Every structure is written in structure tokens, then in C-alpha cells.
Amino acid sequence: MRELRNVIERIVLMSPNSGPITSEEVLQVLPRAASASSPDDRSHLPLDEIERLHIQLVLEEIILNQLLPAQGESVDITVLVDYSEEDGSIEIILTYAGKPCNPFEEGSGPDDLSIRIIRKLVTQNDYSLQDGKNLLRLVL
Numbered sequence: 436m437r438e439l440r441n442v443i444e445r446i447v448l449m450s451p452n453s454g455p456i457t458s459e460e461v462l463q464v465l466p467r468a469a470s471a472s473s474p475d476d477r478s479h480l481p482l483d484e485i486e487r488l489h490i491q492l493v494l495e496e497i498i499l500n501q502l503l504p505a506q507g508e509s510v511d512i513t514v515l516v517d518y519s520e521e522d523g524s525i526e527i528i529l530t531y532a533g534k535p536c537n538p539f540e541e542g543s544g545p546d547d548l549s550i551r552i553i554r555k556l557v558t559q560n561d562y563s564l565q566d567g568k569n570l571l572r573l574v575l
Contacts, residue, residue, distance in 0.1 A: 489556050489575055490516060490525060497571070500549035501538040502531060524558070525575040530568050537562040538571070 494514065502510060515528040538550060539560050553560075559574040 486525060486575070490527065493527060493553055493556050493573060493575065496549040496553050497529065497538060497573070502529070502536065505536045505538070506531065506533040527573040527575070529571045529573075531571075532568055535564050536569055 498512060502512060510531055510533050512529060512531040515526075515530075517526045517528070518524075519526070539554075539562060553573070557573045557575055559572075561572040563570045
């Protein structure tokens, strides 16, 4: 887990633009295997695998480093992931109980690096409070 966080930090810090992180930027920072034919070689990951890793990373950062510390260890979180064939976007909707908590609000979260990482990976984020529950929508 620590090695993954170090790789992510390098990606965020070395990225030349402020928009979403591209697959090329991820591949530049990932450790290379000694041989191109090695099963550990990640330089030729298919796009769907990179998207899966982006989803996993966003969920880990938002849930483990933002929501759980802000809401407590016993927070009830529902996660919905949807893929649009029309534009290729991935939408993640998190619904969670507890006090109003928008992780993207300045100074609201315990880990600003997590928010920087998430902002690099998502193209849009929306927060609202509906029927007493927090609703966070992220688009990759």
C-alpha cells in the first residue's frame, strides 16, 4: 500500500497539467520490469485495466482517506459505478449517511493529497445533500 501511495504521489507531482491524469502519465511512473516479456511488465496494460485501476484508486482515496476519517469507522456507504458507452465516461456515485461532508470543500478533509489525486483522475465532481444523506458524484 505504501509503494502504491508513493507511485501515486509521483504521478500527481510530475504531471505537467492540472487536468485529469492520462494513461501515458501513469505508465511513465509505474515501475518497469527487467524484461518486456515479464508478466510483471505494466507498460502495456490495456485501457480497460487502466480504467479499473483509476476506479479502484479513486474509491480507495475517497473512502479510506476522506469519508472514513471524517464520518467515523462505521459509516454506511453505497457505491454505484456506471459506464457510458456513448462517451466512454465512468460515473461513480457514493451515497453515505452521517453529518454533511463534502470532501472537495476547502479544508473539509483530513488528507489534501487524496483530494489532489482524485481531482487529477476525475473530470467532474458534484456534491449534494438529499433526504438527509450525502451524495457524491464523480465522473472519470
